[in-house]
Amino acid sequence: MTNLTDLTIAEARDGLAAKRFTARELTAAHVAAVEAVRPLNAFITETPELALAQAESSDARLLRGEARPLEGLPLAIKDLFCTKEVLTTAASHILDGFKPPYESTVTQNLWDAGAVMLGKLNLDEFAMGSSTTTSFYGPTESPWRRDGDNRALVPGGSSGGSAAAVAARAALGATGTDTGGSIRQPASFVGIVGLKPTYGRCSRWGTIAFASSLDQAGPMTRSVRDAAIMLKAMAGHDPKDSTSAPQAVPDFEAALSGDIRGLKIGIPKEYRVDGMKREIEALWQRGIDWIKDAGAEPVEISLPMTKYALATYYIIAPAEASSNLARYDGVRFGLRVPGKTLDEMYELTRAEGFGAEVQRRILIGTYVLSAGYYDAYYLKAQRVRTLIARDFAEAYKQVECILTPTTPSTAFAIGEKSDDPIAMYLNDVFTVPVNLAGLPGISVPAGLGEDGLPLGLQVIGRAFDEATILRVAGVIERAAGFTARPQFLAGRS
């Protein structure tokens, strides 16, 4: 039998349908893989019993010919999604022991589609970070190593547990969330596909909020087709989320025609940032060549506000976070450190419950919303955000999607940037504008850097046009022929 953990979602789905193996066998192989990747610290909570029980019922459905789109496919869930009666932490000490009495809409959609849950994945605390080193549960390691260098690397973040688990073949796919690049950057770092859908495509209900106007759930998979399959199941209008879009969800998999002839694809000149590594530049050029070979037309475009995106993001996201995280006060759930007064309890609980990065962002956010600073920071940032969105709207008069690098570099070592928040924030320079404009973006593995680590290309689309970027990503995926594997693979090392 083929190695079941090496399959893509599409292959596993077809294998189950053809009865080449059972859901229980597929799940058991992945449960073992989850155990095998423990050294990576990708999971905060493993749920093998639940997974096997779900697999049994999937087998029964398969037998009855009632298979749903993700029937029996083992996935893992970023621990930012609330899962009913299963510990949900946001990788924060402050949510100690929190077992939600409800299931997030996105995960519920997955279970309703027949998927199996392997466990809850590590992340940067409250999804704040680009390295998965700010977790209360310790950093997640990338399954990759640099050529000739055995130092542990970050898997990117904040969906680093998701990235590591999928790359190391411990799950067929995983959910991520992306506020400023938290799906695409880790996908790029570990050589998998990561899709951030249009804001409003996936419900935010039951997903722990970081920055409400930017957060968006999406799939992280080992192929573009898998991303299409998984997104279809995750997405959909949800009346419980006022910002969820009442848009029909197309059959994304059917959109993967491989035909991009005549498509105009924008190449934004402002993304050639100062000091950009030559290998990134070269990778980007290869991408341009691939789409040209496939019959698409690269068009140079201008997104002049790009240089303000990072600063804008680091005002808006912390502002919203400072308010969203006010509810973690020790009163109703999670950690409580007793104090002599209510104020003292707040102070002690939040000082102990939140890590340094979360505290930093709460402070920044509180500051930019304060009387006397609001206009200069928050309000101005909102105006710039509008201009950034207008940049894209202008560009989309000329082109149908946009091609850029996903990250300015390959993965870095754990601890390498942790004392320099600005350098860390720079990781998001290519991904953040997409969140600010609410657009869909996908990172697809395109090659290896000089250090032997994966690099991704990003395709940005029009709002609610995930179909086009999936199609373009599919073409890049085939052209790139990315077959490199991480050094650490479940059941292989």
Added chain:
Amino acid sequence: MSLIEGRTGEWEVVIGLEVHAQIISNAKLFSGAATAFGAEPNTQVSPVDAGFPGMLPVINRRCVEQAVKTGLGLAARINLHSVFDRKNYFYADLPQGYQISQYLTPVVGKGSIILDMPDGSAREIGITRLHLEQDAGKSLHDQQATSTYVDLNRSGVGLMEIVSEPDMRTAEEAGAYLRKLRSILRYLGTCDGNMEEGSMRCDVNVSVRKPGAPLGTRCEIKNVNSVRFVMLAIDYEARRQVEVLEDGGEIRQETRLFDSGRGTTRPMRSKENAHDYRYFPDPDLLPLILDPAWVEGIKRTLPELPDAKKSRFVRDYGLSVEDAGVLVAEQESADYFEAVARGRDAKLAANWVMGDLFGALNRLGRRIEDSPVSAAGLGEMIDLIADGTLSGRLAKDVFAGMVETGASPAAIVEERGLRQVTDTGEIETAIDAVLAANGDKVAEYRSGKDKLFGFFVGQVMKATQGKANPATLNEILRNKLAG
């Protein structure tokens, strides 16, 4: 305008009111949880109201409709585009760590309320705005010595904050404003106006100034929970401010609490740190966009409001402005009156409703909805007066019987034999008997002592047990005495 006399001359009091009116709706403003008053603590709470992770607010259409209806009832501008903001502060009964409110762009803009003052004058008080916001939970500090309990039943309940312009100048005006606002809200069915249960709460802004001077620094008096207390608080606070200023002091802008036991106000917290609420648009909610046709639809469902009803009562029923004002203050009284007055002598109906009926209800401590005398019953009784079955005097007895037993007037007339005697023969016989028994008085009357007429009437009434038709009695008696 009435002024306060101080040592240094006259002072003008400037008053503005912020009323928090709980919206009548089955569910909360942003969650599906129920809103009934008096439920067991923490039984009407959804994870949204408890601020659980990942929970999101969804606006309750019914609450928006109620706010728009109220705005229309206050002749106010309806803002078709409004925004929900977060007001951030920490407190144990504020689960999210912020209150969802409307800061810069409320759903309702400027409007006005007309006050009818007791001296017959009318005052127009400006409404600055009405916005939607969620209520907080309740901290219970008295359950246990060392801890505070939190009840989240109220958390997330929809409120309308209705802010007036600083247009009021006396405690009486403030009282009239609150009563009129409450009346309008009840007519509209958007708030029950119950200040004791806290479904209508009031913060009072008071400042004083020399007439013609710019506005003085104001103090805000929090949560004063009856109209009477509002008036007491204003009187006390105005005098306090005048005293401070006349002693050469300064008014600090502060929040004060009304002490209903002492009738005084005092600063709320000694270390009242200046709150910075860090308002910003709630990213979980889209701007509230109203369809003009929807607003028009609500407008068409508006009931007749007190002012319009009052004018109609004056016009159609010939009532005095004062009487009409009393009858329309509560919709139930107005409806009751109209049911009685329809097709009858309206002034007589008004007199019975405002006189005997209100008197009886007051005595019994009952509301007009629970009146022992139905409008139909009172109407029948007035019919009996009109057709001569009852005299005014007999009617009082019948009414008393109706209050007591709830029986129909016809039944009481039958049972107690209270039918008016209009048979001239019977009355004549009674008169003859009285005149015969009082020959000396008859002589006195005939020699010019006209005042004795009343004595004869009284004697005849006594003889007929009050049932003689007064008009007939008068006529025959006069003739006989003249004879």
